[in-house]
Amino acid sequence: MTEARQFDADVIVVGAGPVGLSLASMLGLHGVKTILLERGDELIDYPRAVGMDDECLRTLQGIGMAEAVLPHLTPYHWMRFVTGSGRCFASIEPRTDEFGWSRRNAFNQPLVDRVLLDGLQRFSNVEARLGSDVMRFEQDADGVTLDVKRTDGSTYSLRSRWLVGSDGGRSPIRTALNVGFGGFTDTSKWLVVDVRNDPLGVPNIYLHCDPSRPYVSVALPDSIRRFEFMIFENESEEEMTQPHSMAMLMAKVLPPGVDPNSLDYIRKRVYTHNARIADRWKVGRVMLAGDAAHIMPVWQGQGYNTGMRDAANLGWKLAYVVKGIASEKLLETYQLERPPHAKAMIDLSVTAGRIFSPRNRWVVAARDFATWALNLVPPLKRYFTEMRFKPMPKYEDGLVVRESEINAEASIGQLLCQIARKTPLARFVPAAASGKKDDSPVGKLFIQPRVRTRDGEVKLLDDVLGSGFALVCWGVDPSFWLDQRSRDVLAALGARIITAKPVVQIHRDKDIGPDAIVVGDEQMRLKEWFGSHSGAVAVIRPDRFVAGLAYPAKINELLVQVADKMGLNVKQGAA
Incomplete structure (x- = not known):
């Protein structure tokens, strides 16, 4: 039997949520044969996540889908914490765009998911199969074999080189692997109410820290509003979704005289907050991503975004290994890099929930006084307003060269x-x-300013970098310093050399070789970035993280380390 017949796909992704859909697109862009399996006959059609950050939008930009999802977003969506008396004690209003996009955005998840699913039609090498439930799987040294059940009850088998479980918080893939899912489930419950034809119309998201019953009010695109109410221990889901209970709850949020029964409800559902993370994210040829690897409370809107970071980290690594560019050593870095930051986001979300929803009046009074005092100190106020408390991903181990x-x-x-x-x-x-x-910026996400091309176009930097590795330099072309080994490494990586200059110099070719792409530093942010760090050549990974930074004269040593850490398959060129 030929190898082509042995494997139905290079990668099978289970779960057509945002993580699975994005992974499938990334693999499609790299030419990897991919099958996406989803248990449901349709995508989930009700709102779940409501917040998308700039890192997530940058990932969507990388798979060519940012412009398609923008109509379903509300950018610069502030989050405001309000006391029971109505005082706003913290307003998170980050106005920075260091990664090219608004840092906080509200969005309509069902519509965005549909856009991502439709986007898979771009690829002849990607197939999405809805109504396909994985009943069991088994892995060996060469691949993974799955038994799949269709909605009509018929079954069939598939075989792939790699399997990714992005199949939700109750992940059957994770369960079958016997991977622990440590953490806790909050004792409190929350009733989520989504309505069409927004009865309030005010923008942004408000977290009302009312100890008598904390609640949330969120403005979403397309005139949808979400309300979330804390449900007490003696209250059941059935009881709290009855008309009289809904009238009692909605009386807290609706203008006087508005009949709660006149609202156009999308859904009413009680849920609990979980803070859990998988013990292992890679077991042999099977990897976990998204909610299958971690779940967290909603208070910072980071569950969706953390899953998208998983996709951004894993997608290109799978593609490089499948295509023989790198060894399986590269996939091991997924386990090294992603869990620490996911745990940090879980901890942040848990802390935010404790600040938002205490019911003890003395604790509430202490919080209200403390936040009032902190607002009088400008540096502390900026710390919250500009969202500096958010732990940014920084990879200490993995594909990073110190x-x-x-x-x-x-x-x-x-x-x-x-x-x-x-x-x-x-x-x-x-x-x-x-x-x-x-x-050091090594291990951190690289900035994405606007740059000017020699054709006069102004673009976001990633649109110039392409989908692979890049050497981004300030004012220099490192080609003069490259030895043959480094040239072979760059060829194996398919890396581009990007030289940034002041806009007034972009048409000068002095000391610029034929392989360098020259761009104008439109906002002078690249000059500022390089001026703040020790080095003028940054090796940027496909997920836009800085793999290493060096002076031009040390670029060969850096590229040797990058190649080694990813098990790069380097073909030797002419000496």
Whole structure:
């Protein structure tokens, strides 16, 4: 039997939620044969997640879907915390666009999911099969075999090289792997009420911290509004969705005299908040992503976005391994990189919930006083307003190359400083030299400013970088310093060299080789970024994280490390 017949797909993705749909698009862009399986005959048609951040939009941009989903978004969607007396004690209003998009956006998830599903029709190598339930699977050294049941009861088998379970918080894939899902389930419950023809019409999201009954009011696109009410221990879902109970709840949020029965309800559902994370995200040839790997309370709107970060991290790695560009070593970095940040987002969401929904009046009074006092301190107010409390992804391990790994002198110096800090000489050792404070951009998401091409177009940077690796440089073309090994590495990566200059210099070719793409630094943000860090050449991964940063004269050492950490298949060129 030929290899083509052995495998029905290179990758099978289970679960057509946003993570599965995005993964399928990423694999489609890379030419990977993919089958997406979804148990339901249709996508879920009611609103679930309501907040999309700039990182998520950047991921959608990378798969060519950002413009298609924008009509279903409300950008610059602020989150306001309000006391029981009506005082706004915290308003989260981040106006930065360092990654190219509005940092907080409301969106209509069913419509966005539909756009993502329709987007798969672009790819002849991707097939979406709805009404297909995975009954069991078995993996071996070469691939994964699945038994699938159709809605009509018939069954069939599939075989793929890799399997991704993005099949929700109750993931059958995770359960079959016997992977633990540690954490806790909150004792409180919440009633979610979605209505059409918004009866309030006010923008943004309001978290009303009323100890008598905390509730949330969220404006969504297409005149949809979401309300969420805390349900007490002695109240059941059946009881609280009855007309008299709904009238009691809605009286808190509707203008006087408005009949709750006149509202056009989309759904009413009670749910609990969970804070859980899978013990392992990769088991052999099977990986978990999205809610199958982690679930968290809704208070910071990060469940959806955290899942999309998983997709952005995993998609290109799967493609590079399937296509033989990198070894399976690259996939191991998924487990190293993603869980720590997902745990940080869970912790943030849990903390925000505790601030929002205490019912003890003394705790509420202390919170209200503390927030009133903090608002009098501008730096603290900006900390909340600009959303600086949000832990940004930073990969400490995985496909990241630290300065110490490409600079032996720096490594020895840092080691000596660390030893010195354990002696009476500690007070004389600068923190930066000892490595105590790490401001390195390595392992962080690279900025995405607007740049001007030589044709005069102004574009977001990622649209120039392409879908693969890139060397982004300020004012230089590192080609002069590249040895043959590095040229072979760049060829294997399919990497582009992007040289940013002041706009007034973009048509000058002095010291610029034929392989470099020259762009004008339209907002001068790239100059600012490189001016803040030690190095002028950044190796940018396909998910736009900084794999390493070096001076042009040290670029060869950096590229050797990148190639090694991903098990790159390098073909030797002419000496």
